[in-house]
Amino acid sequence: MIRRGTAAGTPGPGDTRGQERERLFRFSVSALLRPLARLPGVGIASFITVGVILLVAVIGPMFTPYDPIKQDFGALLAPPSAEHWFGTDQLGRDVFSRVVTGARISLLIGVAAVALAVTIGTVLGLLAGFLGGWVDTVIMRVTDLFLAFPALILAMAVSAALGPNLVNVLIAVGAAWWPEYARLARSIGIVERHVQYVDAARGLGVRTVPILATHVFPAAVPPLLVKATMDVGIAIVYVAGLSFIGLGVQPPTPEWGLMISDGRIYMQSAWWIATFPSLAILITGFTFNLTGESLRDVLDPRHQTRRRGTNAATKLI
16 A cells, blocks of 8 residues: 555655654754854853853763762872872862862752742743733832842842751842842833734734743843853852852852862962862853853844944044
């Protein structure tokens, strides 16, 4: 028995659907990679560095030469050497293994905290800006209440109230940052609720939630993605700060801020204990911030135009 469409060389219904899915997949991939192709050399280098950092965080702990929490009292405060690349701490633990393992913990908390803040802030902000009225008033007054406190102080208060552990520090940082995303999403919702395609969707009887999901939210993705990328590095600094003062991750978990706290009293005799996790925080934060700047240049043509105009004016001066 010959299947329909195959004998004459024409695709059948199943083949047509497969080709359509393949075409949509190729279009999606090209749409994703096309903006990245316009990145400058610094942007490409920052993306590669972020990829390396994420790779180290994911698979690095599986290849560390020592157990990051195992104590070796025969190698206390050993300086960097071929045996211990970053030296050992006051309990004989290998600093290199702890820095690599701490990358997973610090990045996990930083990314998860930003994701929590983005989710809460985007939902509330889009609802406030798109619906307006009393919904906007209530959400924005709550947002103003959170914005009245400095983000780090608020994170410290929430972490102290909930108790110092891995999950609570994530909640604390996310609770301190969601108002910024709510403000940004609200401004986008106010603009999008007056555009023509939203009015057309309303005229066709489309409900509010589908309009927000299919029309308004895609317009909010580029600025939110840029801000979230830049905030990951800052979130890692916040997490390290909370751990430094004892309100974050608790010993013996290898976390960068906790390692700096343990090594600060040995700076004159064993500088490597606090120096290498500090460099890890510095490099990670700087790289994510640079990546966010590069994304903004690609995803926001207006910013790129303003930058070119500023550079041209500077040359004329």
